[in-house]
Amino acid sequence: MSESRVPSDSPENGPFQVQVAQRVTRLPPYLFGRINKMIYDKRVAGDDVIELGMGNPSDPPQEVVIEKLVEAARNPGNHRYSKSNGIANLRREVGAKYFKKYGVRLDPESEVITCLGSKEGFSHMCLALMGPGDTAIVPAPYFPVHVYAVALASGNVISLDVTDSDKFLSDIAYTCETLYPKPKLLILCYPHNPSSVVVEQSFFDEVVKLAKRYNLMVISDFAYADVAFDGYQPPSFLASEGAKEVGVEFTTMSKGYNMAGWRVGFCSGNAEMINALATIKGYYDYGMFQAIQISAIVALRETEAAVEEQSRVYQGRRDALCDGLVRMGWEDARPKAGMFVWQPVPEPWRSRMSTMDFAMMLLTKGNVAVSPGSGFGPAGEGFLRMSLVENEERLRQAVRQIKACLKDAEAEYAGKASVGAAG
Known part of the structure; x- marks a missing residue:
């Protein structure tokens, strides 16, 4: 029997090529990768980087929640596969919170589902x-997943x-009137990440009217529902009349309950x-670990x-960070809600780089x-997003380090300008 050979000039002789799906190649470069690598390198070198x-x-969850997790994890029955829509008692607790806090009635069987984080x-x-x-219509600047999930x-x-907010509503209407085919989905995020913009219930009332007028489905990302300041209460999209006819709302236990790593949404x-x-x-996954769901029930109840x-x-x-920045001469960008300060870069730096x-x-x-x-799209250029996850003393230290850094940079910049003038 003659031996089959691949011709020497055949493509099979070249290096193997992985051809990823177009949905992956459509994704833009990850703009935070450069910063994350430098943070890692500096920490490996022993530098104390303040991560904002x-x-x-x-901060950790409440001790009663951790104790319930330990107890539930010792129950052999909780280690089996869990239903992907979540256990019934957890969905009931979500419905109870919506009714108590927002006056919204939800059917736990058909109108609530648990997620592995929002x-x-x-x-x-x-x-x-x-x-x-x-x-899909998304807010700009945008939280990256609001764009990338649509692209995927x-x-x-x-x-x-x-x-x-008023212009945003009118721009939605204009886009629906002039674009063909019309947009199918409107994505909202209030309190907004990254800009910290907030709205009142009347805004969502208008959103529902627009959604019905243009047959526009709505997703409200309500991740910062539980983090608000100075007496402000973030409204729920679902509290507007007719909202359940046109859309859904995502909530999470990551922020107010300090359960980010637990992935409960x-x-x-x-x-x-x-x-x-x-x-x-149902096709992609099973539900989250049942012991975590039981602990989440305790967190919601107690x-x-x-x-x-x-x-x-x-x-x-927020006040520790913003007070320090204001004393440096920066704009007071104090947010009403959320975990971030959306800070304009001050002059002359905004013009220089x-x-x-x-x-x-x-x-x-x-x-x-x-x-x-700029990591949140072109509309974010000229701003910094600074998180509030460090304690107050670390935030004050961050301000001192920023001040020293800019003082040295200004001296260096002036020295270069002087040399240039002399030349």
Whole structure:
């Protein structure tokens, strides 16, 4: 039998090539990768970097929640696969919180589903709703997953400036009137990440009217529902009349309950959209560890006072950071809610360099990591996002280090200008 040979000039002789899906190649470069690598390198070298970039809560959950987790984890029955939509008692607690806090009645069986964190649920909801040729409207500047989850679902994105709420509503209407095919989905995020813009209930009333007028489905990302200051109470989209007819809302236990690593999120609202998400999740995953769900029930039932206290902790951190920046001559950008300060880069630095370069300078020379606004799209250029996860003393230290860094940088800049003038 003659031996089969591949011709020497055949493509099979070349290096093996991995051809990833177009949905992956469509994703833009990860702009925070450069900063994250430098943070890692500096820490390996022994530098104490104050991390104000990522909104990663540093406080633990309440002890009663941890104790319930330990107890539930010792029960052999809790180690089996769990239903992907969540155990019934947890969904009932979500419904109870919505009714108590917002006056919203939810059917736990058809209008609430648990998620492995709200980010997972949001991404799978986009997969359930969007396809090639479909368009979503997102706020600008944008939280990256609001754009990337749509892209991964093969949809298109139109981003509209979120800073003026009335104009944002009129821009939504104009886009729906003039774009063909019309947008299919409106993504909202209030309190807004990264800009900290907040709204009142009347805003959502208008959103519902727009959604019905233009057959526009709505996703409200309500991640910062439990973190608000100075008496402000963030409204729920679902509290507006007719909201459940047009959309859903994602909430999470990551922030107010300090359970970020536990990955406990919820989607509530329109039963058809919830069912579509349940269908996707049924194919992709099982539910979260049942012991965590049982602990989340305890957190919702017994720790609301601690959630309110956590907001006061964040308010103290906000004031420590903003007071220090104001004393430096920076604009007072104190937010009403959320875990971030959306800080304009001060002059003359805003004119001298990009926001990314400014953030890199603070990290390289000041050992303070912040998120450059450009990481949240073009509308974020000229701003920094500074998180409130460090304690008040660390935040004051961060301000001192930023001040020293800019003083040295200014002297260096003046020296170069002097040399240039002399030449």
